[in-house]
Amino acid sequence: MPRALITGITGQDGPYLAELLLGKGYEVFGLIRGQNNPKRAMVERELPGVKLLTGDLTDLSSLIRAYSQAQPDEVYNLGAISFVAYSWENARLTSDVTGMGVLNMLEATRLYAGEDIGKVRFYQASSSEMFGKVQQVPQRESTLLWPRSPYGVAKVYGHYMTINYRESYGMHASSGILFNHESPRRGxxxxxxxxxxxxxxxxxxxxxxxxxxxxxxxxDWGFAGDYVDAMWRMLQQDAGDDYVVATGExxxxxxxxxxxxxxxxxxxxxxxxxxxxxxxxxxxxDLLIGDPAKAHDKLDWKPTVSxxxxxxxxxxxxxxxxxxxxxx
CATH class of the missing domain: 3.90.25.10 (UDP-galactose 4-epimerase, domain 1)
Structure with missing residues (x-):
């Protein structure tokens, strides 16, 4: 039975991803911050098959403990302060969680894997907000990043750090550059x-x-339930890579x-x-529209909801x- 650790289990994407993985026979662990997290009861009620662990993206030692408990084969880092408007009011906290939190997760992965660096596959939730002041339409994996918010800047840091760990340590690390994806679970x-x-x-x-x-x-708006399927498909590839996930509309x-x-x-x-x-x-x-050709070709992924x-x-x-x- 494969084992997966999901950060951001209380967000929009976490529950959809957990449901997908549970349906595929995974043992799923969700990282949740704080004992009194108000969303803990929601996860326990709606996702009884998920085992919850306590940890904080800003605290490396707590992440190392979570890895030790979950013993994951796959890690999905969805955790972030993801409301763009809030990031201007709290730029430092956004940078710590959404940016430096990625570094902590990557380092926890590296330390847990040790010499067998390939035993853990890592997914980073990158964002179309990284394109910001768009330099190319539509936006592709190779498009210059020009973020226009503290949130976007923090996501760029996490994106490039993921690439750096992949290239420096040979880690199976992938980034999904997800365009806007919504659902009834959206905040x-x-x-x-x-x-x-x-x-x-x-x-x-x-x-x-x-x-x-x-x-x-x-x-470029799609359905969150479709997009978590793309995340899973990335970690089933032979090597880590970066993919734009979008509708193209x-x-x-x-x-x-x-x-x-x-x-x-x-x-x-x-x-x-x-x-x-x-x-x-x-x-x-003003205008974000993704080119998902690589995800179509390499992952055999296409959105199902218009x-x-x-x-x-x-x-x-x-x-x-x-x-x-x-x-x-």
């Missing part, structure tokens, strides 16, 4: 879930409007709003959406949740 602070939740509440008469930032920003937040409101029967949504300067980024990333299906899935899930909460 409500992210714009996609903020919209789907607001649309559900507006349609039920619980709210009147929603306030957003730049609704003309464009992203770009859509604006305005298009997201169109589909979301149409799902609840509202066509003229403009009066319901307020633009608030507080939600504009200091340095905006943009419209993703939006409708999220709205339907939030409608069900809000109806239950409101007793409707």
């Amino acid at each position: 409500p602070e992210f714009v996609t879930r903020k919209i789907s939740q607001a649309v559900a509440r507006i349609s039920l008469g619980l709210d009147e409007t929603v306030s957003l930032g730049n609704i003309d920003a464009k992203r 770009t859509h604006s937040i305005r298009e997201f709003l169109d589909i979301a409101f149409r799902r609840v029967g509202i066509e003229a949504w403009e009066p319901l959406v307020l633009q608030d300067p507080r939600f504009f980024r200091p340095a905006e990333v 943009f419209a299906e993703l939006v409708e899935m999220m709205v339907d899930a939030d409608l069900a949740e809000q109806r239950a909460l409101a007793g409707k």
